[in-house]
Amino acid sequence: MAEGCNLHLTLSDVNKVETARNIGxxxxxxxxxxELLKCSLKNNSQEIMRVLxxxxxxxxxxxxxxxxxxxxxxxxxxxEANKLSDALYLILKDHPNPQGLFEKPPxxxxxxxxxxxxxxxxxCTAALIQKEVTTSLGNSLKIYSTDRIDFGEKxxxxxxxxxxxxxxxxxxxxxxxxAKEIGIDAKYTKGSIYGVKPDLLGQLDKIRSAFSxxxxxxxxxxxxxxxxSDFKEMVDNANAKIIQDCAKENNRIYKDFKDITKVEKEKxxxxxxIRNLDFHNDRKQINKLTQKHDIPQIGICERVxxxx
Amino acid sequence: MTDQIKSxxxxxxxxxxxxxxRFLEEDRALINGLPIYGVSTNNYDYTVFTSTQALRxxxxxxxxxxxxxxxxxxxxxxxxxxxxSNGDCPLIEIEIDSHENPKELGISFGQYVEMASxxxxxxxxxLRRISNLFKSREIKSYEHNAKNNKVPxxxxxxxxxxxxxxxxxxxxxxxxxxxxxNGLEVDIFIATDHPDYEPGHGIKALTLLLLSDAYKNxxxxxxxxxxxxxxxxxxxKDRIPHQFANLFNEKGVTLSKKEQGIITHFEAVSLxxxxxxxxxxxxxxxxxxxxxxxxxxxxxxxLISSRLWAIDEAKWILFNAPRPExxxxxxxxxxxxxxxxxxxxxxxxxxxxxxxxxxxxxSIVNEGDTTAQIENQLFHIxxxxxxxxxWSITTPNVQINEGEEIIVLSRPRRFFPNLSQLIEDDLKPMxxxxxxxxxIFLLYSEDFMEVxxxxxxxxxxxxxxxxxxxxxxxxxxxxxxxxxxxxxxxKVIRT
Numbered sequence: 001m002a003e004g005c006n007l008h009l010t011l012s013d014v015n016k017v018e019t020a021r022n023i024g025x026x027x028x029x030x031x032x033x034x035e036l037l038k039c040s041l042k043n044n045s046q047e048i049m050r051v052l053x054x055x056x057x058x059x060x061x062x063x064x065x066x067x068x069x070x071x072x073x074x075x076x077x078x079x080e081a082n083k084l085s086d087a088l089y090l091i092l093k094d095h096p097n098p099q100g101l102f103e104k105p106p107x108x109x110x111x112x113x114x115x116x117x118x119x120x121x122x123x124c125t126a127a128l129i130q131k132e133v134t135t136s137l138g139n140s141l142k143i144y145s146t147d148r149i150d151f152g153e154k155x156x157x158x159x160x161x162x163x164x165x166x167x168x169x170x171x172x173x174x175x176x177x178x179a180k181e182i183g184i185d186a187k188y189t190k191g192s193i194y195g196v197k198p199d200l201l202g203q204l205d206k207i208r209s210a211f212s213x214x215x216x217x218x219x220x221x222x223x224x225x226x227x228x229s230d231f232k233e234m235v236d237n238a239n240a241k242i243i244q245d246c247a248k249e250n251n252r253i254y255k256d257f258k259d260i261t262k263v264e265k266e267k268x269x270x271x272x273x274i275r276n277l278d279f280h281n282d283r284k285q286i287n288k289l290t291q292k293h294d295i296p297q298i299g300i301c302e303r304v305x306x307x308x
Numbered sequence: 309m310t311d312q313i314k315s316x317x318x319x320x321x322x323x324x325x326x327x328x329x330r331f332l333e334e335d336r337a338l339i340n341g342l343p344i345y346g347v348s349t350n351n352y353d354y355t356v357f358t359s360t361q362a363l364r365x366x367x368x369x370x371x372x373x374x375x376x377x378x379x380x381x382x383x384x385x386x387x388x389x390x391x392x393s394n395g396d397c398p399l400i401e402i403e404i405d406s407h408e409n410p411k412e413l414g415i416s417f418g419q420y421v422e423m424a425s426x427x428x429x430x431x432x433x434x435l436r437r438i439s440n441l442f443k444s445r446e447i448k449s450y451e452h453n454a455k456n457n458k459v460p461x462x463x464x465x466x467x468x469x470x471x472x473x474x475x476x477x478x479x480x481x482x483x484x485x486x487x488x489x490n491g492l493e494v495d496i497f498i499a500t501d502h503p504d505y506e507p508g509h510g511i512k513a514l515t516l517l518l519l520s521d522a523y524k525n526x527x528x529x530x531x532x533x534x535x536x537x538x539x540x541x542x543x544x545k546d547r548i549p550h551q552f553a554n555l556f557n558e559k560g561v562t563l564s565k566k567e568q569g570i571i572t573h574f575e576a577v578s579l580x581x582x583x584x585x586x587x588x589x590x591x592x593x594x595x596x597x598x599x600x601x602x603x604x605x606x607x608x609x610x611l612i613s614s615r616l617w618a619i620d621e622a623k624w625i626l627f628n629a630p631r632p633e634x635x636x637x638x639x640x641x642x643x644x645x646x647x648x649x650x651x652x653x654x655x656x657x658x659x660x661x662x663x664x665x666x667x668x669x670x671s672i673v674n675e676g677d678t679t680a681q682i683e684n685q686l687f688h689i690x691x692x693x694x695x696x697x698x699w700s701i702t703t704p705n706v707q708i709n710e711g712e713e714i715i716v717l718s719r720p721r722r723f724f725p726n727l728s729q730l731i732e733d734d735l736k737p738m739x740x741x742x743x744x745x746x747x748i749f750l751l752y753s754e755d756f757m758e759v760x761x762x763x764x765x766x767x768x769x770x771x772x773x774x775x776x777x778x779x780x781x782x783x784x785x786x787x788x789x790x791x792x793x794x795x796x797x798x799k800v801i802r803t
Binding site for chain 1: 319340341353354357358361362363364365366367368369379381382404405431435438439442449450451452459461467468469470471472477480517
């Protein structure tokens with residue numbers, strides 16, 4: 001016989017019982033939809049692909065409904081939500097088994113990871129598969145069919161002896177291109193400007209740390225709209241710090257920096273000058289330096305939207 | 309609604325059973341607080357159409373005749389439309405994320421709805437009565453997280469108890485000890501089962517709680533069911549809940565004052581004995597002692613129910629020890645050294661066999677249950693799964709097959725002045741059983757290994773009598789310590 005535990009029932013417990021009896025109101029539809037999609041892709045992927053590719057298929061509406069629920073309802077506009085099934089089809093066509101799409105990424109990729117939880121992450125991935133975008137660093141960003149893509153993977157940002165504080169950063173989308181790992185953070189706004197959130201500074205530090213540990217080789221913030229000037233400024237500051245970090249390790253960077261910026265040799269504080277760089281106007285010169293010394297930089301891509 | 313149902317049938321290519329159609333027409337959405345999907349979402353996220361199609365995607369190998377009426381965590385509750393009979397069909401449960409076969413729930417959808425409706429009425433009534441008890445201030449105020457965490461209830465105060473298994477409430481009851489008739493007065497009694505355990509365990513657990521409380525607080529174990537009457541503003545007699553009355557019927561106990569809502573002392577004791585699992589021979593033995601005023605049937609039930617002694621330990625002590633009350637109720641005290649030592653030795657013999665059973669139940673090879681029978685001083689143990697014993701001196705790993713009976717004589721001793729003679733004496737009770745049984749064991753404590761030629765002796769016994777000597781990984785002192793703790797705890801309980 002099961003052994004139970006007996007406790008006194010209080011008046012507040014009676015109220016809790018009443019609430020608990022309406023558990024149906026709290027059933028987690030997002031988790032169930034994720035689970036259903038995960039199993040469908042595992043057990044029946046060909047059929048799912050056929051359904052996603054055919055808007056007249058009798059099961060198309062169900063698949064779309066599940067997808068919207070799995071990624072969170074009401075987080076993007078209705079038109080964008082309608083494009084989700086096309087976006088999923090485009091992704092799965094060349095990348096049939098990405099990690100972290102509807103199930104948690106493996107624990108070895110970082111504890112506490114969650115599966116994809118925002119529709120824009122899917123739309124952004126599809127948009128980058130669909131077309132090439134130019135980043136603030138001047139290079140282009142695109143996901144090729146030969147790349148490996150995963151979602152929600154973590155990277156360690158600080159190595160502490162204390163187990164209490166194991167900070168991790170996260171890439172919404174992680175592109176594996178040979179030995180190179182490119183992280184993308186998809187930022188969505190229903191307005192026209194994406195502003196600064198309180199956690200941005202911490203996130204930039206974590207990315208910097210991941211660059212210095214060689215866990216990431218490129219990182220981009222991508223949005224459907226435009227980033228606020230404060231956001232861009234904070235990214236520029238982080239980029240300056242990354243160059244400073246490398247300059248402290250490699251004194252060739254000092255020399256090259258002085259050559260590039262054509263300043264008098266003894267009279268300047270290079271680290272201070274790096275801090276004051278104008279990343280917008282001096283981008284070409286900075287790129288020369290970063291490319292020569294293989295210094296990673298954080299890029300920004302704006303107005304990245306999936307066209308359906 | 310009829311048109312919507314027809315359209316749903318066409319879309320899914322299935323014909324819905326009448327029981328489910330009736331449910332849809334009643335426009336209900338929740339059963340036992342959980343959603344049942346219908347033709348529209350009703351704020352519960354899925355329609356029966358979406359959920360059924362989603363299951364077809366996720367488990368394509370299953371037949372398409374399963375209609376999904378609820379998703380909860382990783383499970384889908386389905387109607388098996390392949391087996392419709394008399395307008396109703398069985399309920400099954402399907403794991404979304406595995407390839408396991410659907411699990412039969414042994415109930416039809418119609419029965420499920422009906423049972424849930426009945427249950428809901430009872431739960432509502434019980435909750436209303438509990439709220440009334442609180443409102444009429446018959447229950448002292450108490451909060452779990454109060455700074456002064458003392459429980460304010462005396463035995464004579466009303467208290468509401470919830471009985472839980474794995475965070476699942478399986479029973480609710482409100483009761484108090486009534487000094488006027490020296491028994492238990494019960495207002496609310498409602499119980500259910502945890503789905504992962506055997507049917508009826510919820511009501512058994514709650515009944516045992518009430519019976520134990522009645523024994524602890526009153527001289528009589530009489531139960532009276534009462535309710536508060538708002539018109540007369542007094543407590544009046546109430547009917548015995550069906551569940552409770554049925555439990556007596558199942559155990560073959562007739563209720564003589566059922567109409568008055570009274571369960572007499574003897575009826576309650578009889579049920580108590582059945583619920584803790586005492587067999588008629590044990591009850592008869594206890595009654596012999598009861599006639600001599602040495603112990604009582606309800607007292608032994610209380611000890612077993614509060615897990616101070618396991619039922620087989622108590623049984624063995626009752627049949628073999630000269631003074632069972634001295635061990636079971638801890639009446640033999642260390643000041644009376646000879647009696648105390650004797651009681652300890654019987655207690656540790658019973659405890660040693662429990663340790664052996666525990667070892668078999670948690671064997672490295674497999675885990676499962678064992679059952680034991682007692683014949684004089686011998687334990688006949690049957691393991692219901694293959695097990696391995698590494699306590700033998702002569703054989704490194706003794707294999708016990710599933711369903712195989714082993715016979716054990718427990719003799720955990722401290723001193724072995726003349727071991728050959730002792731073994732000879734120990735074997736006497738076994739001699740009559742030697743012919744039938746395959747595996748016979750003599751169980752000693754770790755002290756046995758302090759004897760110089762213990763290996764040779766064990767081998768000789770094995771060779772001559774085909775009896776294995778098992779050595780517990782506990783010393784006699786350790787076993788004594790455990791028995792002593794139990795005796796000390798039992799000492800405060802009245803016989």
